[in-house]
Every structure is written in structure tokens, then in C-alpha cells.
Amino acid sequence: MTVVGEAQVGTLLREWRERRGVSQLELALRADSSARHISFVETGRSRPSREMVLRLAEQLDVPVRERNALLLAAGYAPHYRETPLDDPALAGVRQAMERLLAAHEPYPAMVVDGTYGVVAANRGILMLMDGLPEHLLVPPLNAMRLTLHPEGLAPRIRNLAQWRGHLLAQMDRQLSLVRSPALRELYEEVAAYPPPAGHVEEAVGESAAAHAPFALPLVVEYDGHRLSFVSTIATFNTPMDVTVSELALETLLPADPETVTYLSLLRP
Template sequence: MTRTVDDVNVGSLLRGWRKLRGVTQLELALKADSSARHISFIETGRSTPSRSMVLHLADQLDVPVRDRNSLLMAAGYAPSYPETSLTAPAMATLRAGLDQLLTAYEPLPALVMDGMYDVVAANKGVQILLDGVSGHLLQSPMNAMRLTLHPQGLAPRIRNLGEWRAHLLERMERQAALRSSDALRSLYEEVAAYPAPPGSTHAGPDERTDGHGPDVHPYALPLRIEAGGRVLSFISTATTFNTPMDVTVSELAVETFLPADKETAAALRAAG
């Protein structure tokens, strides 16, 4: 379920997104090459925006594709963006492309997540991270946030759990706000309530207690995790699609884990 404001009137919905983005009517008008008076009339229902105007304002407010459909329907128009299941025949080429991309990353861990952080595809490299994870967390749909932060998941083996946990929760909170999503907010509240495992390291980047000294990766926060009897260090990246025209595609993200030191790179080569 996606939430903006209680009223489904397109003007109220647009006002909700404008306030969420922290812009005034005048600022939106300038961005949209319109007038504050016109924006006010739309928001109060005195003027009905055209289909193109709805999409134009949604673009200026960076409204997610899923919610653009909601705006259009609230204005009396048909939705512009289909929501096609990733398993549908029409998605066969996309699935093949994603599989090829994931395979190309091996032995580096890489996976594809949907808008709820459910894993929809993963390569063999991910297996190096999953040793010891409880079976119920690996059942489909496997959720990346639950998998990482649950005390029966990766959390007990993450050496910098305090930092990594804060990073993931901030990421989820930001996404929940940008998409105004109740479902994401609920997931955030669930994983934020997971207890930290006993003995976990919550030291900051310059307060290492494992003998490795100060953080040597100032350019990005590494995930430092025990795997195969050693500590591996990864830098994660997330890739999304440019100008998606389908709701499903708009919410996909390819997450890859690059080795942050030569020891991790060597371990991945040996494992592969």
C-alpha cells in the first residue's frame, strides 16, 4: 500500500507530494514553467490538470512511477505505466539480461532486489555470505534487510554491525519517505526492532577492536563480515534503471559487492 494523503483528489495528492519534497507552490511553479496561481487552483480542486500536466508535475516532484499512476487515476485518467510481473513472458529479455549481468559479476556477490528489498535473483557469489543463516530467512521471498539484520541472519558475523546497521536503516528510512510507502515503513520498523547479537562490534571507523587499526576505506563504508574462517571486506553499489516505463522495473535495483581489500579479492578468486 502506498500512502500520500487520506484524500484521493489529485490536487490533495499533489499537495502531499509537494510538501513531502519541501517545496513551495511558487518553487514548483517555477520548476514546472507554470504559475503559483495555477498550482494553487490545481491543489484546491478549482482547476483540473491535463494528463500531461499531471505527469509534468509528477516529474518535477520526483514522484515514483507507481505513484504517478495513482495521480493519473485520481485525476480521472488511465494509468500510464504497466506493472508487469518479472515472471511474465514480456520480461523474458530483461530476466535474461539480469541473469547475464549477475553471472558476469561472479565470483563477486551480486543480487537483484525489488522495491521491498525482496531478492528476485542472485548469483553464485552470494553463497559465500550465507553460511550459517537460518533456513526461514532463506525461504522465498528472501528479504535482504531481514537476512542482513536478523540475529539469525548475517548480523552475528558482521564485524562493523553498528555502522552497517545504521547505514541500512538510514537507506530504508530515506526510501520509505521518498516513496511515501507504508509497506516500507512497516519493514523498517520490523528490522529496526531486531536486537543486536551479544558481543557485536559497534565501534566507529576509527575505533577498531579487532586488530585491523583505523578504517582504511574513507571513500565508502565497507561491509566487514566473517566468512569461511576469515574477515571479508566489501564495498556495495546499487544500480537502477534509467527512465523506467514499468512499475516493476522502476523498483528493481542491482546490488553488487566489490572487494575492499586485496585479501578479500584473493578469497573470492579462490572460492570461485
Template sequence: MTTIAATGAGVGPLLRGWRERRRLSQLELALRADSSARHISFVETGRARPSEEMILRLAGHLEVPVREQNVLLLAAGYAPRFTESTLDEPRLGALREGIEQLLGGYEPYPALVVDGTYTVVAANGGIGVLLAGLPDHLLTPPMNAMRITLHPEGLAPRILNLPRWRGHLLAQMRRQLALSRSESLRALYEEVSGYPLPEAAEGVTAPVGPEDGDVCPFFALPMRIDHDGRVLSFVSSISTFNTPMDVTVSELAIETLLPADPATAAYLRSLAG
């Protein structure tokens, strides 16, 4: 994921940018961080150099992503606090093993792990069932979950409630962009939001809840997908790691697709059998 470049202006303008992004006043931030509005003002204008502890405290209250917290520290003249590992490094061996056990234990239901720009870093056999028949250019690593789902040659033509599901995914990306300044994520959003809808879905609005006052028969918005003439329904759950101390780990998300009805669950179990 792209980082925010540390500017020569120092940490103050960067902190001010994050505060304004969160729509907090200096007083509100000061109250949350057990400081004073005067001190926050001095930090933002460069009249006071914040301690490393203060930077991390402010970043925590501003919900600054771990990657960008390193940028703040560098801009203030401190060393980065958080490492950035690759997933194949020995120090992350326990993480890899845990992810593999989790994905394998979830089968036959689909589950995958993505990074901060939805690049697929791991997936189980249940995902392979859904991706069967897609073109090679979408499945050649590095695969991207958003691209696979919304591309007109991907899953999009098979998703029966595509306008709603697409609206949900794009809203999810917009929420992420509000919490991050990742240029690569923004570029991905611009790409996938510009994909044309399949003809059957053109002109259809994309609400994320029941229409016309109907009661939704599912407990959450499902993705309803045509699989070899059979309708499969899934609801999505996303998990992240609490209090990550590594940039790479902080950006991982585990998505599990839970069968939304007994027929979907039975069908997947029959394939496994």
C-alpha cells in the same frame, strides 16, 4: 509495494501532499514546471483540472515514484500511464536475460537484485557463499535482503562492524521512505530497526565514517564479515534503471558487492577455481 490509495478528493490534495513532502512552495514548483503559482494553487484546491501532461510534469519535478504517478493519474480521471508486469511475463524476457548475464558475469563476487521492499528476486553464487549456514526460515522464498542482513539469526552476528553497517542500511531505508509512501516498506523498517543487536555490538554507536579522526583505509564504508574465521570486506554499489516505463522495473535495484581489499578478492577467486 503498497500504493497510495486514490481519494475521492481528487488529484489536487495528493499533489499538494507530495509538494509539501518535498518542502517546495507553490512558486518554486511552478518555476520548475514552467507554470504559475496561481495555476498550481487552482490545481491543488480543485478549481482547475490538470492535463495528463501537467500531472506527469509535476510528478517528475516532485520525484514521485512511478507507481504513485499512476495513482495521481487515476485520481484525476485518467488511465494509468505505466504498466505493472510480473518478472516472468514474456515482455520482460530481455530484462531477465540481461539480469542473469550481469549476475553471472560478476561472479565470483556477490550480486543480487531486489524489489522496492528488498525482496530478493535474483542472486548469483557469490551471495550463496555469504549465506551458507543461515537458518531456513531466512532463506525460504521470498527472501528479504534487509531481514537476512540484520536479523540476529542472520548475517548480523558475523558482521564485524555491525553498528556502522546497520546505521548505513537504516539510513538508506529512511531516505527511501522520504521519497515514497510505501506502507510495506515502512513496516519492514519498523521490523528490522527493532531487531536486538548481538551482545558484542550492544552499546556501540553507529557512525558511518572514520572515528576519532582516523583515516578510513577503504574508499567507501565496507561491510566486514567473518566467514569461516576469515575476514571478508565488501563495499556496496546499487544500480537502478533509468526512465522506467513499468512499475515493476522502476522498483528493481541491482546491488553488487565489490571486494574492498586484495585478500577478499583472492579468496573468492580461489573458491570459484
């Protein structure tokens, strides 16, 4: 008789394999197993060992949090810790993030968690947030809410429709990889925001398009100046902690000389 846990882990592994577009044979070769064993695992006829679950998850590039979920479904204890970011054990991580944020100034940069909660930000981000209503600045701050709320940065974003589409697509891709009710709730909230009152959508300016043809720029009106940025996102390689695995450093780089000039004047 197949137990529930075995059937569940097999179903989850099959979903991940199909999501990655990998055949049973290809996965077996990668994991030093056999297609027959992979088939038996997926149908619940065979219970994978703890080591096999981790090996298959690694070959399928399953997110760290979901690897723990696979282990639990197979009847094993989680392999990866989930340490609070303020825990002394992650002091080195916090210090590294602070150094990176400071080094990026005067350009904006921040670190967010798996639900886009802002866990650290530099003065460039604080500058862009200047003048936002107090109710949006009450902790915990959320980057998606701050950006897309009709009283947040949205009225200042000159190419809002494009940038909003980019952010929603980013969240949708993330939701396809993790089962996160909190992230789903956030997505539904920000996707339902009405457009800012009186906002007029503009095409990306010639300057931004000329200097950032390789990426969609974020064009923001600030203090009478039009600032144009391209966004980059960095994560930790081979994390062994769920919290660390979900941290992302987002940096905004100037997309035109005008933005470089303006921000350089703000350098302390």
C-alpha cells in the same frame, strides 16, 4: 464545489513540491505553466489534465508507482503498467539482470524489488548466505531480514551497529518517498530485532578504512577470513513499468586487497 479527487491530487502534488523544496513559481516554469494554475491545482480549484499531472510528476521526480497514484487521485487511469517479473514481456529484463550478476562474480551481487525481496542473486551472495538457518532461507527471501536478523548475517558483521544504522536510514528515506504498508511493516520488524547473542561490536579495521575511505564498508567474518566490501546500487533509467522501476541491483565490491585475494581463489 470541489470534488474529493481534485482536492486529493492537489494535496499530494503540494506535498511532493514541498518535499522537493520547489516553489510554485519554479515548478510552473519547469512545467511550462503558471504559478496561478499550480496554486489552483493544489487548492482544488482547478483540475489538472492528465498530461499536466504527468508533467508535474516528472518535474518533481515522483517515483513511478506514485505517479500512478497521482493520476488515480485526479480521476484518471494509471499510465504505467505493473508487469509481474516472471511475465514473458519482461524476459529481456530478467536476462539482462542474469548477465550482470554473472559478470560480477566472484564478487557478491543481487537484485531486489521495492520491499527488498531478493529476485535474483549470484554465487557470491549464496556464499555469504552459507550456513544460515533454514527458516531464513524459505522463499520469498528478503535482503533486509537476511542481513539484520540475529540468526542471519548479523552475527558475522563486525561493524553491525554502523551497517544496521546505514540500512535503516536507507529504508527510512525510501519510506519518505513511497506509501508502502509492506515496506513499513518490514522496517518495523527489522528495527526491532535484538542484537545477536554474544556479538561483540568492532571498529572498522585499518585495512578496510584505508582502502575504502570514501564509503562505509561492510565487514563480514566468513570461513575464518575477514571480508570487506563497499556497496553500490544501480537502477533502470526512465522505466515505463512499475515493477522495473523498483528493481535495484546491489553489488559488493572488495574494499581491501585481502578480500580481492580470497574471492579470486573462489573463481571457477
